[in-house]
Amino acid sequence: MTEREHRTVLLRGGDVHSPADPFATAMVVERGHVAWVGSEGAADAFASGADEVIDLEGALVTPAFTDAHVHTTATGLALTGLDLSAAATLGEALALVRRFAATRTADRVLLGHGWDAARWPEGRPPTRAELDEATGGRPLYLPRVDVHSAVATSALLDLVPGVTDLPGHRADGPLTGAAHHAVRAAAHASITPAQRTEAQRAALGRAASLGIGTVHECAGPDISDEADFTALLALAAGGEPGPRVVGYWAEPVAGEEDARRIRELGALGAAGDLFVDGSLGSHTACLHEPYADAPGATGTAHLDTAAVAAHVTACTRAGLQAGFHAIGDAAVSTVVDGVRAAAETVGLHRIRAARHRVEHAEMLTPETVAAFAELGLTASVQPAFDAAWGGDDGMYARRLGADRARTLNPYAALLRAGVPLAFGSDSPVTPLDPWGTVRAAAFHRTPEHRVSVRAAFTAHTRGGWRATGRDDAGVLVPGAPADFAVWRTGDLVVQAPDDRVARWSTDPRSGTPGLPDLGPDAPLPVCLRTVVGGRTVYVRPNE
Template sequence: MTHEPSAPPSDPPTDQRTVLLRGGEVHSPADPFATALLVDRGSVAWVGSEGAADVHADGVDEVVDLQGALVAPAFVDAHVHATATGLALTGLDLSGAATLAEALDLVERHARARRGGVVLGHGWDETRWPERRPPTRAELDRATYGGVAYLSRVDVHSCVVTSALVAAAPEVRAADGWDEQGPLTRDAHHVARRVAQGSVGESQRRAAQRATRARAAELGIGAFHELAGPDISSPEDLAGLLALAREEPGPQVLGYWGELGGVERARELSALGAAGDLFADGALGSRTASLRADYADAEHAGHAYLSAAQVRDHVVACTRAGLQAGFHAIGDAALDVVLAGLREAAAEVGLPALRTARHRIEHAEMLDAAAVAALAELGAVASVQPVFDALWGGAEGMYAERLGAERALGLNPYADLAAAGVPLALGSDAPVTPLGPWEAVRAAAFHHVPAQRLSVRSAFTAHTRGGWRAAGRDDAGVLVPGAPATYAVWEAGELVVQAPDDRVAAWSTDPRSGTPGLPDLTPGTPAPRCLRTVVDGRVVHDVEGALT
């Protein structure tokens, strides 16, 4: 049964035309050999073979020659921060800086271009620099000519700022997480972020949100989950994004408001839940994720922001209101708290009601077997970001530096979650990692730990249908008659079936297998190119001249 969302859709009305796509490959469980698709007024009307396409060609408004291209359900990114992503796309992005010196040079050039305006930047990662340290406040003061600057770390759980920003918000010095020279974390970071966000005007915010939606459409993303909250953005930011998505064609936006006890605010904002980045802890890179044992490179175990009782009360309130609850939880100690709170909530509202609500855990990285089993029992959705493992996993990556190799190699157990029946929804956490759905599927299929790899097909399903199911929609994310016509057309090359053990299955190109193929995502191969993205029958991205 479909769990109906409590909010109206954020996108414009569906296209009323009838379109026949033929001469390609259609990824559909309705027909594994399908080469044609009929769309009628925003819904899939028929899926079948080229031989039967002529029967459906009469009276259609448009016939599209796919020229061998792949038609597949559009991706759903289950964790996005649209305004911050757009600001990185259109402004100062430090993720590509190879050294601290290069990052400071980028800051200086941006400050000169801003001519005294506030400098907002994102993406620095000291673990990738030979200097192995973040910029100091003095260095930033020189690079910005004494101006106001806020630069978030790649995980967005710490920041570095200039003296001018501190002077503009002197209360930051009294907040937990203040450091006279180093990065700001916890409450001090939240204070600094609010100052930075206050400098973003309405026109700049809308431009950033448009940039994110346009980039998502270019990548075959038909919808994304906006994870808003009082420590991340603002009610006005979420309301503005949802309004923009109603007014202008583009990927659908599914909004969440992550505020403890925020049921009424979530309803006011037409959010699907008081869920998302409601912080139970921080992040591993900033050493603020809450652990059972100390970090390998620090004499503390991170920071916990919630108690089990707070989790319980929030989950009970959301369940009774018909909304999703959800929590950001990365460390094992934070997950212990969230799972304990969910169990206590189940004792109050009943396990069936709790499972029906599809409450969420964002990131869910540091899971042992007992935690995986608990997630399955409680019906919680794991909203995960496989590119985290690609960037920071393995025996020698940042996770190993923070945790030691043994604990690091236990992170992100995707195969264990899937085997236990835990619903998976894939996302990017943009701007933490860039929007890039095929890279997320690749990262899940080629996890650093071979035993935790998903098949490409399973990862693709988690990044398409899984994202809709995480938002309470069971009718979307699959191309079958009656489903929404939200799809992407890909220049993809030969289609194969890839197993989670590094192999392309021997029967992958044998049509007798009856298994729909997907692009080859072996590391080093280029990602497929998106030729067209369609949301409810409406074209929101099109490469000119690619499809006729």
């Protein structure tokens, strides 16, 4: 612990969101932990002994957010590279590619992100010939917004021997499966250490500026590489100000030797994006029934029940957290069946104690929700997916039909069943945006799936810590890590317990700490300061 982290800091004159005192206006931080929360009058006793007194000037103090699913380097590359998420047409996207290629003359491979042909009037992705022309024949890797398929130029494909023979290769269309993974590996191999560090710093800096104190890096051999993963963990642990990074490495574990290697990488678990299937947008999520807009297609299955069971059994015996990427209903069923089979081998109590994770878990049924609760599985989910692709006219409805689409992302049912929720962004698939994530869950496009702002906030703070096995953090109470953010916000409100979203209460007798009004028309809070372990990692510049 540094000398600065030993300091005693008193924050006063604001609103402190703490279950220890719903009326708290002040907080004391000592040795990287919360030492006290309470009223303004009682804070006077701490003022003389404090090394620093911060006047909150009416600001709100909350626990820092935890983003439970991030791809940090890819996020940074999207921040520093070509972002096509705002392109409204195919022509506009190609114009952006041309402009980017003209300005990045030193890049060995051009990297972009974020296109979504479903939003373009042309209704199709760029062809290889169009990209070859736009880049002047240079290598370009351009993943779709969900990162489960990509388009690439001929020059990049030339760097991947045998790619035309791999599953998922198409002569003139988006690459999926093994072909996509091979091309992505070739593109990422071109990134210099300096570029990688620049991208990682940009992503962590953006996270800190949004009040995010911890990110869960979901890495793996099909997503990045070991050098990228270990460099990120070293950067986060090296003393630079920024969020905590909890690393997950998505590689199958067969026994103790594999588990030991996962630990040596610095990973908390063999979890994250260990793919059971793909994504709905790319028609690769694995379904029980065919896609509505692709008759006969049911997606791609990467793991079967036996493989899931073997991985979970080995991880549980090794004391390692396991986890999977599963979006389609067939993929979720495979995970549930596999974890249940593992429980028959090692015992249900050991499975539950391990807190294994399922990432995304979008297409759930009442039976699989009940199974998550039975098996103690954490649902690591992304409410921004519903905000981006839900609704009767959204991508989900086009892929599945409106009736099936309305069943997706049932957060209220998960909470009612007692399933632990951890919220994240899957950035760069959807942006780092914690308050927007909370609002997306509270105003889910399907009303019966909505949860209270308070429940959503908990899932995005304490839920992320619990997903890593920590029950003592993500909340501002004495003894907890001093991970918090200071916000400029409007009036604080308390949701009425008998109506989760539609009506609001400001009655102080509720005894519930207030949170900002996140109604659809309300401005989101602005982060003024982020503190991690008692160390300030972000201060908003003077305006």
